[in-house]
Amino acid sequence: MRTRDLIVFARDAAIGNPLRTCLLVLAMAIGVAAVVVLTALGDGARRYVLNQFSSIGSNLVIVLPGRSQTGGFNPGNAITSTPRDLTVDDAQALQRASAVLRVAPLAVGTSEISVGGKLREVMLAGTTAEFIDVRRLTLAQGQFLSAGDWRRGAAEAVIGARIRDELFGREPAVGQRVRVGDRRFRIVGVLAPTGQGLGMNTDELVIVPVALAQAMFNSNTLFRILVEATSREAIAPAKDQATEILRLRHEGEQDVTIITQDAVLATFDRLLGTMTIAVAGIGAISLAVAGILVMNVMLVSVTQRTAEIGLLKALGATATTIRNAFLAEAAILSLAGALVGFALGHAGAALIRQLYPAYPAFPPDWAVLAGLGTALVTGMLFGVLPARRAARLDPVLALARR
Amino acid sequence: MSALIELTGIERIFYLGDSEVHALRHLDLSVAGGEYVAVMGPSGSGKSTLLNLLGLLDRPNSGVYRLEGRDVTTLSAEEQARVRSERIGFVFQSFHLVPRLSAAENIALPMLLAGVTPALRGERVARALRDYGLENRADHRPDQLSGGQRQRVAIARATIMQPAVILADEPTGNLDRATGEEVMRLLEALNARGVTLIVVTHDGELGARARRQLLMQDGALQIDRRLQPEPTAHAHA
Numbered sequence: 134m135r136t137r138d139l140i141v142f143a144r145d146a147a148i149g150n151p152l153r154t155c156l157l158v159l160a161m162a163i164g165v166a167a168v169v170v171l172t173a174l175g176d177g178a179r180r181y182v183l184n185q186f187s188s189i190g191s192n193l194v195i196v197l198p199g200r201s202q203t204g205g206f207n208p209g210n211a212i213t214s215t216p217r218d219l220t221v222d223d224a225q226a227l228q229r230a231s232a233v234l235r236v237a238p239l240a241v242g243t244s245e246i247s248v249g250g251k252l253r254e255v256m257l258a259g260t261t262a263e264f265i266d267v268r269r270l271t272l273a274q275g276q277f278l279s280a281g282d283w284r285r286g287a288a289e290a291v292i293g294a295r296i297r298d299e300l301f302g303r304e305p306a307v308g309q310r311v312r313v314g315d316r317r318f319r320i321v322g323v324l325a326p327t328g329q330g331l332g333m334n335t336d337e338l339v340i341v342p343v344a345l346a347q348a349m350f351n352s353n354t355l356f357r358i359l360v361e362a363t364s365r366e367a368i369a370p371a372k373d374q375a376t377e378i379l380r381l382r383h384e385g386e387q388d389v390t391i392i393t394q395d396a397v398l399a400t401f402d403r404l405l406g407t408m409t410i411a412v413a414g415i416g417a418i419s420l421a422v423a424g425i426l427v428m429n430v431m432l433v434s435v436t437q438r439t440a441e442i443g444l445l446k447a448l449g450a451t452a453t454t455i456r457n458a459f460l461a462e463a464a465i466l467s468l469a470g471a472l473v474g475f476a477l478g479h480a481g482a483a484l485i486r487q488l489y490p491a492y493p494a495f496p497p498d499w500a501v502l503a504g505l506g507t508a509l510v511t512g513m514l515f516g517v518l519p520a521r522r523a524a525r526l527d528p529v530l531a532l533a534r535r
Numbered sequence: 536m537s538a539l540i541e542l543t544g545i546e547r548i549f550y551l552g553d554s555e556v557h558a559l560r561h562l563d564l565s566v567a568g569g570e571y572v573a574v575m576g577p578s579g580s581g582k583s584t585l586l587n588l589l590g591l592l593d594r595p596n597s598g599v600y601r602l603e604g605r606d607v608t609t610l611s612a613e614e615q616a617r618v619r620s621e622r623i624g625f626v627f628q629s630f631h632l633v634p635r636l637s638a639a640e641n642i643a644l645p646m647l648l649a650g651v652t653p654a655l656r657g658e659r660v661a662r663a664l665r666d667y668g669l670e671n672r673a674d675h676r677p678d679q680l681s682g683g684q685r686q687r688v689a690i691a692r693a694t695i696m697q698p699a700v701i702l703a704d705e706p707t708g709n710l711d712r713a714t715g716e717e718v719m720r721l722l723e724a725l726n727a728r729g730v731t732l733i734v735v736t737h738d739g740e741l742g743a744r745a746r747r748q749l750l751m752q753d754g755a756l757q758i759d760r761r762l763q764p765e766p767t768a769h770a771h772a
Binding site: 134135138142145146148149440441443444445446447448449450451452453454528529532 | 587590592593612613616617619620621625627631633634635636644645647648649650653692696
């Protein structure tokens, strides 16, 4: 039998029983669509998190007080168990490192901001002029904190977009005087709206010079030191240099934790990549179920078409021809199901993107290919048994059945 | 010239549980090319088994079957399928048309299975439709055809590969008298053109039309009767 004829024959056989064909295609399609949508969700989560991390700034090295890693015994540990605070002096010292481009100290606390009878609780960030560059923030109006001595600071504040909207509405904010805690500040700038930025929403932030913030919190401690390396390659040297400088400044004790953005990103990447594979596996189970369904329906089809198979044999069809015809039918059904599922899955992912625009729910290519491949392979694999049964039918018995 | 069909010492035994059923016992039969043979006998006499053997749908337990001088009992299943495809045409009582295929597609089916090119298929199907008066029915599916038309499609299908022998199992069993008569005339016209025709039937009247009658009983040949004294080996009318 010619290949083309075989395919047409198998296709017509499939079309000849529309209900059976529709159910099979649907089962296969749901399996493939499940893989596509689930991996779109998984990979979307991964991309979402990665985007959020990259929005913090690039080439970033972050210094946290306290140590989170286990190290060897250090004589310093025997004397004191509490870690030393990170100070503005520490931050300034880091500027000397060759691999470091900029340093921004960060002190964080909550306070109240009030203007013209309106009062609101806000997150207060004490930092320096370098912060806007390190964090890659943009201003909507005015200017950022002026550069100058870190130990002093003018009574200037930069506010987030949402704070501006809530306190001033349509009126101009820049130049206005506000009260933050027990001090008065002049607003010099407004940040452009950015949305959520992992843990710290810059839209609801009030930024003041670090010296004033520390005075208001009555503390010398910094929450973080943000260090920007000179280049991507300089991230590792910057981390080493920062570690060394701080160890020397802290009497030989390594009591800070230094993380790089890359390490954090890699961790999340791995974590969420694994999650995507896991949900793809769940989708694959539905594909296997669809495959078993293909087998059952094809077996029923062989039984229903016993007389036809007997006839084909009487007309000179070889066992190979019969087997190939049934395999081709299984393959056509699986392929149709896979394509419908592919379309359904992409439509589903598009719908998710429509409903949650911030969520990049794109199915990864490998998952789509794996889904389509699995559908075809299971369809064919589970088609083998019915096809062989059809090929082995005794033509005499097959013809006797009506 | 040797006989078209030559059976020697054919045995066919079916096992039903512990008991053996001899469907055919020590059967010797020779059919020359162009003969018109009716196989008759009561149910269970082995006439359908004989037809299945002749059509290479079944294998004997012992004995030799020569078709056109070639021992076909020892052929592999694939080779037997090839012989069926090229040398044997079947006509069944219940027509056995594929319900989802049109009349033209049903007629083309043996050529499709044999891998004949589409161009040649179209040509031969067109001629067959003309020959059997089915031109207006080419695109009709079997359920849109009358019984007589269905059996004409089946005969057209059986002859499309130009076989040497046509095996008909109760070809008029599901038809009324007039239509049955028409179908028999078509088969006999084929025989008149030199195709060997073997018809299995209950119907004595139908069997009486054949020039040679075989009466079977309990798997053995009881009577082998020729209407003419000598077999007309090439009965070109």
